[in-house]
Amino acid sequence: MPGRIRTWPGLTEGLKRLHEETGSPSLRLLAASPGAAGRLSKSTISNILNGKRPTLEQLTALLAAFGATRETTDGMLAAYRRIVAEPEPPAVYPCDIVERAERDRETHLVQEETRLRYRGIEPEPEAELDWYDEQLRDAREAEWRRLEGWVGSLGVEELAALNDQAAAASGRDLRSELNDARGRPGETPGTPPTA
Incomplete structure (x- = not known):
């Protein structure tokens, strides 16, 4: 392992x-x-x-x-x-970009909850955000939706070309990762996962 x-x-x-x-x-x-x-x-x-x-x-x-x-x-x-x-290789295909953005978002949420608990504050499920944090959240979600829409709009040939680039750069298979991302339980294709 x-x-x-x-x-x-x-x-x-x-x-x-x-x-x-x-x-x-x-x-x-x-x-x-x-x-x-x-x-x-x-x-x-x-x-x-x-x-x-x-x-x-x-x-x-x-x-x-x-x-x-x-x-x-x-x-x-x-x-x-x-x-x-080995530094993390640059994102070379759409699923990788979306996955990294989602991973960064989840990591940030976990770190924030840990900081709150350390200070003795139990995090609220949906804490009210100030204006700036709302803008950041909305910008991240809009970017996520834009990338997801772009991935969904790719044709078979475009997907194959990106898969070839991904395989050449990192040995990954874009088609299987895209299928995995679309087939995650509890998620509807075309919608971002809930926080």
């Missing part, structure tokens, strides 16, 4: 899976474990499992706290080094 990890979200998912495989111990137990050796707090572990990028030392301590095997630890550390060494 760690050999396939090439992105920060992939690393986060791998750590979450490892947490589940170890019986989902509480953050308190993980922070107090000999493997963590005082290098991790409960909030640091929570942040890492919620998508915050760990340092190499934090990742090593977390893997030790999980009691990961030597093979898993080596694989996860190699994945970390691979991610750090």
Whole structure:
């Protein structure tokens, strides 16, 4: 599994899976474990499992706290080094642009909720935004809809040409990713996912 990890979200998912495989111990137990050796707090572990990028030392301590095997630890550390060494390639096709925008939006929401909880404030499901934040949200949503409309308007030949570009640049298959994006449960084609 760690050999396939090439992105920060992939690393986060791998750590979450490892947490589940170890019986989902509480953050308190993980922070107090000999493997963590005082290098991790409960909030640091929570942040890492919620998508915050760990340092190499934090990742090593977390893997030790999980009691990961030597093979898993080596694989996860190699994945970390691979991610750090390889900058994310530029978006070369429409689905990638939309996916990155959605991932950035979700990451921002998670970080904001974490900040609020850290300050002892329980986030509201639909917090009222000030004028500036509404403008930013509306601009992001309009851009998302524009990109989604553009992807939906592509013909078979245009889609094939973009797929060829994507395959040449990153080895990805645009057609399957577009089909996956359109076939996600709970989403209607042509509409952006709900926050």
